[in-house]
Amino acid sequence: MLFSITSAHSMALLFRRLKVATCSLAAILLIGWQPFAFAEKSRLTITGSSTVAPLTLEIAKLYEKTHAGTRIDVQTGGSSRGINDARNGLADIGMVSRALKPTEKDLNGFTIALDGIGMIVHNSNPVTALTDAQIKDIYLGKITNWQSVGGPDLAITVVNKAEGRSTLELFLKHFGVRNSQIKPSVVIGDNQQGIKTVSGVKGAIGYVSIGTAEYEEKRGTPIKRLTMQGHEASAANVANGQYPLSRTLNLVTKGAPSKQAQHFITFAQSDAVKHLIEKQFFVAP
Amino acid sequence: MAKASTRSNRTDTYLSRILGAMGLLCALLLVLVVFFLLKEAWPVVQSGGWLRFFHAQGWYPLEQLFGMLPMIWASIAMALGAILLALPIGVASALFLLFYAPPSVAKIYRLLLNLLAGIPSVVFGLWGLTELVPIIATWHAPGTSLLAAILVLTLMIIPTVALTSVAALSAVPKELHAGAQALGLTRKTRIMSVIIPAAKAGIISGALLATARALGETMAVLMVAGNVVQTPSSLFDPVRALTANIALEMAYAMSDHRASLFAAGLLLTLIVWGLALIASRIVKSNGKVLAYAK
Amino acid sequence: MTMQPHSPTFTLGQIEQGPPCCEPIPHLSIKGLSVRYGAQTVLDEVSLDIYKGCITALIGPSGCGKTSFLSTLNKMTDAISHAHVTGSIHFDNNNILDAQTNVLQLRRRIGMIFQKPNPFPLSIERNLELPLKEHGIKSRKVRKEKIEKALRDVGLWHEVSDRLNTSALALSGGQQQRLCIARAIILEPEILLMDEPCSALDPISSGIVEDLIIRLRGDYTVIIVTHNLAQAKRVANYAAFFWMKERVGKLIEFGQCQHLFDTPQHELTAAYISGAKG
């Protein structure tokens, strides 16, 4: 019985168990920390733009194959996060889907590809092109039905991007509007979420990376890119510079990149990854 | 403990100190949480004061506008709508479990409530997004709306309301049941006029906890509410809750924007804190009802 | 042996002479009543008559089935899922134990007072109003009158008339118990069942409630379970003595109270009332 154990014996037992517990706790911590020391040398963390992330992921996979012992973690989160994480050291490299701003002089940018922003609608929508003025009116809430722009009698669901996305910033800049003027019906985060939303609502209109949209369209997702200012929203038009809403996709580092980061960036800018860029419907610079 | 050995006394002292330190650590966790939220929120508070979150016209971080009022209203509308629906259904569930269902059915029903309580919020979000939203969209596109959020939250907090109500109702002294029965009162009157008043405090504090849970819920709301920052004016309006705002923008936010998200976190903590305090007050004040039968 | 000013015109000593209230007219006629909880028989083959307008005391040691007996009379045993009752209880030419008995109406006619005072956690007034409303008294005025009358009947009116809207839980134990009696008699029942109504009270409150019970004699048929033999002697006209044989409750002796105490017919009764057993 429990009570029959003498005090001294029980104390010894208690200490022994405590010791075991302490040791195992220490072991857990050690196991946790140990790889830290090794991992530090061979690991790259890349965070940022959800537009650049799929491309970087593919490049990273190829890089890992050719550089054994290297591990590259790619996390999406938007351009601002890319800049943020690169700045405060959470990431070795940030991904940014726009040109660097004058306030971001502390960062080094490396362009790896070009992309455009395209308007997308559900592919059952007969509308194939919209003028800049029409798009602006739709987003400002002045046009609320597809009938007004030659479509069916269907309410327009305006899909806007959440704050902090460079796609949003570029869109606002192009149309010369402020975000507070826009009357959205849905606000989304990543490009993929935008595509998913538009593909699920017949009256929806949204704007996403052309590369992502083309990729998804090829997969059979029911969306359709709209022609802007007479130019089809395609990688080809981005490449020849005709498409009006285009941008650069960049990798950024705080100050000069570390040796390892530099190595990866050089690889990402090399011809070895050109097929990957094209596969993602982006344009090699 | 007259003749305990000095050695074991010393062990006791050490143990007491170590455990006390752990206790202190736990109490400090709250301080730590609040401190780090404050620390991260400080820049934006310092530059514009606390009132900027309430005075600014809307939430447009690009334009340095950090007005949280629309999202606060949205959060409150969701939580209120959810508790208004979940309270009657949850209490009815508890009544069913205790007074209407035969024992075998009651056992199964309790299991169901536990099951419902165990479903992760992200699964409710997934279900809401793929089942509920399309249904709402047939009435009013795109379907992601305040209504969708309220319905999903209602489902999520029904088990909380029901299970706390079960606890409160089963604590009602059996003398009251017998007294009400002996007067020839119908089951409805017994429940509505005697038993529920006796269990009121427990039910209300459970409802407050459920409200706090609804206010704090993030993922399910993020997935079905549409996330447009606006003061809700109809059930079909897409709205963004305070919690969803953090989840949606935290990853993309920098400097003042990020700081104001931490301020939102702080605000949420304060609201929930207040609700927990009121709930515990109510339970304490109810000692008399449950004590008199002793 | 105090004589209440407005109590019926008899004292216990006079019962044998046949006081007016105690014409032995059976109000309840119980035949072969047995109660089982699951496999356990708690009460076996009890037969007796409860006489109209009289107080019948049920005495005996704990666990001998007195309370179970009492609960069958207003079908409170219905609430216990594994309780099984056989036999018959005739009330107004109907067998209470019949399945088609309207339990709610039955309980209106047979009220019950419990060991622990159990006022509802509502105001004093609401406690009394609830049964009235429930049994179809719609006029506010009538309800008010009935409430006042009931409170006067139990001697509580002058104590609480200025605070009818305060919680009933704020009353003292004795006041609570009198409120519960008021709540029972407000429905003007014919029979009152009392399950040790004084045992949870202090001696003074107990005395007040006891006096009240004596005053009810004549107007109501009262069946009272009590462990206090002196109390049984003081208040009751008839007494029934229960005893447990092989864990089964049985009625050993029933008769006029005075008889039972003075000249018990059964040796168990004699032993019990002399304090030698139980």
Added chain:
Amino acid sequence: MPSRSASNIRLADQCFSVLIMACAAFVTITLIWVLGDIVIKGASHITWSFITSEPSDAGRSGGIGTILVSTLLILCVALGAAIPIGLGVAVWLSEFTVQHSRFSNTVGTTLDVLAGIPSIVYGLFGNAFFSLYLGLGFSILSGGLTLACMILPIFIRTCESGLSAVNNDWRKGAQALGMSRSAAIWHVLLPAAAPAIIAGLILGIGRATAETAALIFTSGYVDRMPGSLLDSGRALAVHIYDLSMNVTGGDNAAYASAFVLITLIILLNTTAQSLIDRWFSQRIYAS
């Protein structure tokens, strides 16, 4: 007439019963809808290779093997931190502090507040404290520690209630035998409260397994096999969120993952329930 109003009252009683039954039916039907949806859409997708293989094509194909590993690792870290501290504090609250003293009341209230803090706020805290301040980055370690903070209050409260429910005679018995307090705690109280401790543990596991919001900014999104605790790892709940929100054509995989997650949690919950039941029946038997 009393008879008319009596029948009215009876009618009201019956309506009320119908209402109650309707509510119960509503809850049951909705639950069946939600669960049925997940079982029907999810179970058909489940294969052994789905459970073991790595996700590919953003989770549209492949499986959830690496994600399960990450989930379990995060859980292990959370429990590894929460169990010793939680048990210690629970013992301290129930055995070493004067009940209802000011200090223990303060700690108790603090725990209640902590238990109520929304998980997204823990996520913010974890991001600021573990990821940035302690420099753990987006890692399984910072995610797990964040979850530990989150489940600690519930765990402590459950353990504490289990400990204070232990029959006081046992404490006295141990004292009478001259056992030190530490020995009494170790040999008598903790074993006696074990079912409550296990129940609290499983409640904590259930909450941690279901958590999404606290993990997005702490353990991150990476869906590959983690090499160490300092690697980012995607939890199952985060995976479901990502598939349903961000991946077109990801619904099937999302439902399958949800099915796995719910099965996991139901298993844990039923274990907790049966433990609690057993605990109570033991206590009734003992008293």
